[in-house]
Amino acid sequence: MTEPALAVALPLGACLLTVVLGRRASWLLWPVVPASLAVAWLMARRVPTAHALGGWDAPLGIVLRADGLAAAFVLMTAVVASGIGLYAARYFATAVETRRTFAFWPLFYAVWTAANTIFLSGDIFNLYVALELLTLAAIALVALDGSTRNLVAAMRYVLFALFGSLAFLIGAALIYSAYGTLDMALLQGRVTAEPATLVAVGLISAGLFAKTALFPFHAWLPPAHAGAPAPASALLSALVVKASFYILFRLWFDVLPDLAGAGVVVLFGVLGSLAVLYGSIQAIRQQRLKPIIAYSTVAQLGYLFLVFPLAGAGGEAQPWANGAWSGAVFHALAHAFAKAAMFLAAGAMILSAGDDRLGSMAGLGKSVPVASFAFGLAAVSLMGLPPSGGFLAKYLMLKAAFASGEVWWAAVLVGGGLLAAVYLFRPLNELMRTRAADAPPLARVHWTLEAVPLVLALGAVLLGLASLEPYRLIDVGSPRAALEGLS
C-alpha cells in the first residue's frame, strides 16, 4: 500500500536532485529507472490499493488510489519515461553543462511526477496542481530548442493551456461549493444535474479539451510537438496529452456517468471524428517528418473521444460498453508506446540525415536500420494493423460500434486507419529508397538512440500479442459505467 506514494515521491525527489546535479543529472537514471519500474510492477500486482497522504482520509486529505486503470498508466509511464530518459542521456550528452542539458532533466522528472499524480490522485484540486506542474514543464520543453519558431509555438501553447487551467480551477471551486468535497470517490453518486454542477462540468471538460488538443482546440499542438527536441516531443505526445485525457475519462466514467446524455456523448464523438479526419489530412499534406508525426497525434487523440458515444447514452445496460471502454484504454496505452517510439526514431533519423525533410530521408533504412524498423513497427500500431496494441484497441471499438448499431463510428475508425496508412507510408517509402550518389552522406548514430525506439515499439506490439494480462489488469476496480455504459 505504499506503492502509490512511492510512485509520486520517487520522480519528485529525482526532479529536485537534478537541479543540483546539473550535467551529471543523467546518472540519476541508474537508480530511478529500476526503482520506478519495480514500484509500478508491484503496484500492478497489488491492485486495488490506496494510500491516504499524511494519514488523512478523504474528504480532509488527499487519497492516492490505484485501481487497475491507474496502475496500467503508471506502469506504461514507467516504461516509456525510462526509455525516453535513457535516450535523452545520450541525446543531450555534453562535456560541459549547457542551457539544454541543465533544463531538460528537471522538466523530464516534473512531467513524470505530475503524470503519476494525475493517474493516482482522487482529489480534483490536487489534479489541478498536478496539471499546472505538467503544463509548465511541458511549455518549457517546447521552448527548449530556443529558436523563434519554438518560442512562438510555446507561447501559443501557454495561451491554450492557461485557458484550460483557469476553466478547470473554476470548475473545481464550483464543485467544492456545491458538494463540500473534492474527492472523486465521494462525489460519485452525490452529483446531481444542478446548475453549479453543469457549469462546472462544462468548464472542466472545455479546459481539458484545450489541454488534450481536441479539435477545434488543436492549433497549438503540431508546432509545439514538432519543434521540440526528440526526447521532449516523445514526452509531450506520449504522456502529457494523455494525462489530461485521463482526467476527462475518469471524471465522466467514474463520477458523472449519469450526466452523459445523448447530446454530450455525440458532441464528444463528433469532435473526436473531426480530429481524426483533420489531423490525418494535415499529416498527409506535410513535407517534413516531425510535423507528420505531430499531426498524427491530433488524429490519434480523436479516436479516444469515440469512447463516449460508443459506451454511451442508451439508458439501459449496454453489453458492448465494456468493449468500448477497454478499447479506449488500450488505444491510449498503445499510442503512448508507439508515438514515443516514433518520435525517438525520428530523432535518430534527423541526427543521421541532418534535417527532417522527407526528401532528405532516402537511404536512412541502411544508415539507421534499427530505428527505421522501430519506426515501421510503431506505424503498424498507429495504423491499427494486427497483431499490435493499436489493432486490438480498434478491434474492440469496432465491435462496440457494430454491436450498438451505430456503424458511422465504425466508418471513422476504419477511415482513420486508412488515412494513417497514407501518411505513414510516405516516410516509410522514403526510408527504403536508395540514396542518390550526390546526396550529402548520412551519419551514424549511437546505438542507444536506435535501441530505445525499438524497445518501445515492441511494447506497442506486445500490448496486442500478450493482451490478456493488461486486459485483466485494467478491469480491476473499473467503474460501473465501464460495464454498463454511460447514463
Added chain:
Amino acid sequence: MTLGDAFDILLCLLILTAAAGVIGGRDLFGSVALFIVYGLLLTIAWVRLGAVDVALAEGAIGAGLTGVLLLGAAAKMDDGAGQRPSFRPGALLLCAGVAGGLGWAVVSLAQPAAGLIPLVRENLPVAGADNPVTAVLLNFRGWDTLMEAAVLLIALVGVWALSPEDSWGGRSGLTQRVRVDGVLGTFGRFLPPIGFVVGVYLVWVGTSAPGGAFQGGTVVAAVWLLAIMAGVVEPPPVASIRLRLLLMAGPAVFLATGIWGFAAGAFMAFDPAYAKPLILAVELVLALSIAATLALLVIGRPRRPQ
C-alpha cells in the same frame, strides 16, 4: 444599509471599474498599473470576506510580484499606444456566456455545502499548527503545497532555459548602476534588514496566525530584489551550486519530512508529537527557497557571460 454594506458595494464597483480599465486601456503601461490597483482592491475584498491569508497572498503575489513581472515585460514590449483596441464579437459572446453561466451557478448555490471547516477544526489539535490555513497547507493537504513549490522551481528552470547559449552559468539580469548616496542606494541599504525581519516574522507567526512560507517568502524576495536593484548585492551566477542548493532546499526538506512520515504511518504524515517544530522548520526553509525562486524569476534569465 449599514456603513459596511455601503463600503462593500463601493469596493465591488471599484473592482469592476479597475478590471474594465485593465482590459479597455489603450497603452500597456497604464493597463499594468491598473492591474496592480485591481490586485490591491481584491486584497481589501479578501480582508472584508475574513480571508486574511488569501488577502496576504493576493497582495504580495497577485498584486505585488505579478505586477513587477508585468511591468518588466511591458517595458520590453511595444507599448501599443495609439493602437485601436480590436473588437472581437466572438470573444465577447464567449465571455458573456461564461460569465452568465457562472452567475447562474453561483446564484443557484444560495446555500453552499458545509465544506470541510468543521473537519479541519476537529483535527486542528493534532495538526501541529493553530492557524487552520497553515494546517491545511502543510499537513492535511501537504502534497498540494509541495507540488506548488515544485511548480515555482520548474517555472524558474523554464525561464533559465531561455537564456542565450553563451551566457549559461552567468549572473541573471543586467548590471545595476546606482548612485550610492541616492534615494535607491540609501533605501537599498536601509530597508532590507527591516524587510527581512518582517518576512521571517510572517513565516514564524504563520503557524498560529495569518502568514506562512509563501507570504513571508515574497517579502524576503522583495527585499533581496531591492538590494540587487540598489547595487548592494549581485545576483549569484546560475551555475553556483550554493544557489541551486538554496533553490531546491525548501521542497527537498518538505519531501524528506514527507518520506520520514512513512514512519508515522503514511507519506507526508507528521507525528503529532513533533508536528509543530517540523512544520515550522519546513516553512522556514521553504520560505527561503521561495524567496530566492521568486526574486530570480523577476530578475530573469542569465544574460551576462560567466
